[in-house]
Amino acid sequence: MSFSLPIETDRLTLRRYLDSDYDDLLELQSSVDVTRFLLYDPKTPEQVRESLAGRLADVPMDTDGQALTVAAIQRETGRHVGEVTLFMRSVEHRTGEIGFVFHPEFHGRGFAAEASVELLRLGFEQLGMHRIIGRLDGRNTGSANLLKRLGLRQEAHFVKNEFLKGEWTDELVFAMLADEWKLRQS
Numbered sequence: 001m002s003f004s005l006p007i008e009t010d011r012l013t014l015r016r017y018l019d020s021d022y023d024d025l026l027e028l029q030s031s032v033d034v035t036r037f038l039l040y041d042p043k044t045p046e047q048v049r050e051s052l053a054g055r056l057a058d059v060p061m062d063t064d065g066q067a068l069t070v071a072a073i074q075r076e077t078g079r080h081v082g083e084v085t086l087f088m089r090s091v092e093h094r095t096g097e098i099g100f101v102f103h104p105e106f107h108g109r110g111f112a113a114e115a116s117v118e119l120l121r122l123g124f125e126q127l128g129m130h131r132i133i134g135r136l137d138g139r140n141t142g143s144a145n146l147l148k149r150l151g152l153r154q155e156a157h158f159v160k161n162e163f164l165k166g167e168w169t170d171e172l173v174f175a176m177l178a179d180e181w182k183l184r185q186s
Contacts (some may be wrong), residue, residue: 138170
């Protein structure tokens with residue numbers, strides 16, 4: 001499987017992380033507002049260093065469990081606005097998962113949608129995925145609405161199935177098939 005980076009959009013450059021992105025990643029991953037609906041609590045500086053090391057690694061996306069996380073950089077300003085991730089859930093079943101995390105100051109500007117479309121394109125068109133899902137905390141209505149706008153359909157609502165940060169939370173699962181992606185592109 002192969003893919004090419006960076007990816008240029010109208011307003012963003014999606015590229016591999018660099019060592020120099022540490023401060024931006026620290027700001028993102030240590031924020032209570034950003035991590036509110038994520039599976040992890042705000043990270044310490046050392047945890048962010050470990051996280052960055054994983055993002056710097058070359059990931060061929062040919063083994064279950066691998067993840068490609070790219071920095072979303074605003075072309076006009078050079079600012080790190082967030083990141084998008086494509087996970088390889090199953091090589092055998094050609095299934096992936098998409099995720100996105102953006103700095104709150106950039107919410108509502110369409111950056112997450114612009115970046116996510118390109119990761120869906122990468123997954124379906126370059127990696128040959130059959131199915132890509134998006135999973136999220138049921139309270140995260142902004143992300144749920146984004147997945148709907150991207151064309152993913154809600155397939156599941158698991159009630160109080162995960163105990164996160166001291167409470168039971170619902171999980172929503174959205175999905176898109178390669179055939180549905182092709183229809184949206186035509």
